[in-house]
Amino acid sequence: MVIEELKLNIGPQHPSTHGVLRLVADLDGEYIKDIEAKIGYLHRGMEKLAESRNYQQYLPIVDRIDYLSGFFNAASFCYAVEALADIKVPKRAEYIRFITMELNRISSHLFWLGTFMLDLGATSPLFYTLREREVIVKLFEDLTGQRLMYNYYCFGGVKRDLPNGWLTRVREFCEDFPSKIDEYEKLITENPIFLERTKGVGVLSKEKALDFGITGPNLRASGVRFDVRKNLPYGIYREFNFDVPVLNDGDCYARYQIRLLEMRESIKLIQRAIARIPGGASEKLHIKRTNCGCNKPECPFCGEDTQIYLKKINPIGLRIPSNEVNIWVESSRGLSGCYVKSNGTNSADRVKWRTPSFSATQVLPELCKGGLYADVIAILGSLDIVLPEVDR
Amino acid sequence: MIKALIAKLFSYFSLPHILVGFVWVVFKFAVIAAIMVVVVLMLVLMERRVLAVLTIRKGPNRVGPNGLLQTIADAIKLLFKEDIVPTGADRVLFTLAPVLFFAPVLVVYGLIPFAEGRAGIDSSCSLLLLLAVSSVGILGLVSAGWASNNKYSMLGSMRSVAQGISYELPLVIAALGVVLLSGSMSLNEIVLAQKNILDWYILPSGIGFFIFLTCTLAELNRCPFDLPEAESELVGGYNTEYSGMKFALFFLAEYALLFAYSAVIATLFFGGYTSPFGVYAMGFIPYLKKIVFVEQFFWLMLKTFVIVYLIMWIRATLPRLRADQLMSFSWKFLLPLSFLNLILLALLKYYLG
Numbered sequence: 091m092v093i094e095e096l097k098l099n100i101g102p103q104h105p106s107t108h109g110v111l112r113l114v115a116d117l118d119g120e121y122i123k124d125i126e127a128k129i130g131y132l133h134r135g136m137e138k139l140a141e142s143r144n145y146q147q148y149l150p151i152v153d154r155i156d157y158l159s160g161f162f163n164a165a166s167f168c169y170a171v172e173a174l175a176d177i178k179v180p181k182r183a184e185y186i187r188f189i190t191m192e193l194n195r196i197s198s199h200l201f202w203l204g205t206f207m208l209d210l211g212a213t214s215p216l217f218y219t220l221r222e223r224e225v226i227v228k229l230f231e232d233l234t235g236q237r238l239m240y241n242y243y244c245f246g247g248v249k250r251d252l253p254n255g256w257l258t259r260v261r262e263f264c265e266d267f268p269s270k271i272d273e274y275e276k277l278i279t280e281n282p283i284f285l286e287r288t289k290g291v292g293v294l295s296k297e298k299a300l301d302f303g304i305t306g307p308n309l310r311a312s313g314v315r316f317d318v319r320k321n322l323p324y325g326i327y328r329e330f331n332f333d334v335p336v337l338n339d340g341d342c343y344a345r346y347q348i349r350l351l352e353m354r355e356s357i358k359l360i361q362r363a364i365a366r367i368p369g370g371a372s373e374k375l376h377i378k379r380t381n382c383g384c385n386k387p388e389c390p391f392c393g394e395d396t397q398i399y400l401k402k403i404n405p406i407g408l409r410i411p412s413n414e415v416n417i418w419v420e421s422s423r424g425l426s427g428c429y430v431k432s433n434g435t436n437s438a439d440r441v442k443w444r445t446p447s448f449s450a451t452q453v454l455p456e457l458c459k460g461g462l463y464a465d466v467i468a469i470l471g472s473l474d475i476v477l478p479e480v481d482r
Numbered sequence: 483m484i485k486a487l488i489a490k491l492f493s494y495f496s497l498p499h500i501l502v503g504f505v506w507v508v509f510k511f512a513v514i515a516a517i518m519v520v521v522v523l524m525l526v527l528m529e530r531r532v533l534a535v536l537t538i539r540k541g542p543n544r545v546g547p548n549g550l551l552q553t554i555a556d557a558i559k560l561l562f563k564e565d566i567v568p569t570g571a572d573r574v575l576f577t578l579a580p581v582l583f584f585a586p587v588l589v590v591y592g593l594i595p596f597a598e599g600r601a602g603i604d605s606s607c608s609l610l611l612l613l614a615v616s617s618v619g620i621l622g623l624v625s626a627g628w629a630s631n632n633k634y635s636m637l638g639s640m641r642s643v644a645q646g647i648s649y650e651l652p653l654v655i656a657a658l659g660v661v662l663l664s665g666s667m668s669l670n671e672i673v674l675a676q677k678n679i680l681d682w683y684i685l686p687s688g689i690g691f692f693i694f695l696t697c698t699l700a701e702l703n704r705c706p707f708d709l710p711e712a713e714s715e716l717v718g719g720y721n722t723e724y725s726g727m728k729f730a731l732f733f734l735a736e737y738a739l740l741f742a743y744s745a746v747i748a749t750l751f752f753g754g755y756t757s758p759f760g761v762y763a764m765g766f767i768p769y770l771k772k773i774v775f776v777e778q779f780f781w782l783m784l785k786t787f788v789i790v791y792l793i794m795w796i797r798a799t800l801p802r803l804r805a806d807q808l809m810s811f812s813w814k815f816l817l818p819l820s821f822l823n824l825i826l827l828a829l830l831k832y833y834l835g
Binding site for chain 1: 539
């Protein structure tokens, strides 16, 4: 009798591959002998697009790199361009960026929690998490006009000031939200079936996590205290003192817990930021003048002609001197890096994105081998992979 | 009454009287099938509305008054869908599988006493027959998974076999506890032995109820044991390739079985069609005394729907078990527990009554 292994294609159209990931698995009964992640079904050429567009034209696209946390991509690109063009961002705009980014982290984690539980077979948590996410998305909609692709940050600040009563609503949400997390914990954390499914499943050791370049909550669940916000602070993060939750188990359960802890920490950060946010006229939200450093009136970068007194920096005027920069931002999934090489014209020579989901996809086969088929789905869910971010 | 009417009709048309017996059986099962279809239509809507309430949604509320006709609209949609048989599928088995799954359910309905003396088949060992017949349905799932020529379907059917076999044992042993208490295998007599809320077998056999309910969930392939059709793992499990009326038949049988098993739980542990107060309200009114079976039917429905609601509630709360955990839960926990339950009940019966 010949015993053959079953070759199973999981995806690209499959309910729980979170998009268009294709996994080719060799199954022995229900046990995984080998698994391979095939990516590239959602490649849109995000990096190449930057070369044929000027900086302003490229900015709205970057939100699409990770559609669940668009603010982080926009932030890393904005910080990169600002660093290259030597633009200083006003304090109030930095605070608005800070608050929106932390809210976005919460909304992304909420969506992750719902879909993760859906992968494990529990349908209800999705609706509860979406209820809270809806509040955040509504806040973003009122602020930016969009629910998913915000296109709100601009070089040198943010596009418009906060609407009336917006901060009050955020504050109310922050007061309300911790009790909602308690609600999820009541439903999920102590559930024996959930514990059975996640404890000791897909253990990612510290060494392996570092080898594969895993970042973000997945890395911190494996016991490495690394958070870009804390270790290499950007924006106004260095003005805040906050905890970085770290757990040592590295299994699916730790990855679940760390995200809940992060949501609680984000709430505290938002509350502190709201208490400290400086006021000011809405004109102070943008820098209206780009600067190459010479400050001569006849200079094409610093001269009178290119000073724009309205909302935006002139797209034609924004010619960034030849230089290169690498900016790291802690997105909800981990270290989101943006490398920009400028060449003195108004479009970049090269833009390279370093995205956390890409590393997480690569480590997936290592975690799944020898496990059961149902564990693949649990591990895939717990790693919080967003496919457009993998393929760009 | 109706039997006499049929006999009269036969003699009026001068048909052979020997056929009356056959027609009577067919008539009874036609009524049961009608009950079943109505129940399933209600159940599907109920499930969607209950889940909607539990997950802060509204549920179907557009078709008909307050969404009551939603299931009928869905059924019509399924009727008009193209009936697809995938290439490489075993056509005969593929067509036969839904029937194989559906037919035992009808028999199970025939065995449940809906009111005193009103069961399709009133056998002295109806409980045994019920347990035996209901496990035939797994054959339908296996052949569906095998015939579909789809890897997900095959994995699903493999899971359903393993699950069906390993949860059948504790289920039967838990039911055996009730047989021990009542001293009869007839469902009707089991019901009549618990005429009062204090006589309900849930009280001595609480563990048995827990085991029976758990195994029922597994037999029904419902959450947290919905592995054969785990949509986040196996896309659709054994019914991935099914469409149109064949899929509808699977769907119908699943919900019909949910109701049937709930009715069996109500019968075994909650006194079936008897009133919890020991007396029937309709029994006091002289004119209504004759149709007291209506009230009995009401009590059975009430108890059954409470259990159905419980099962739906479980679905909204729990995540899914993994295949190996499912096995170890059955063999290492439920089976010893069911034996323990049986021994305890035997001791109870021996010393107390």
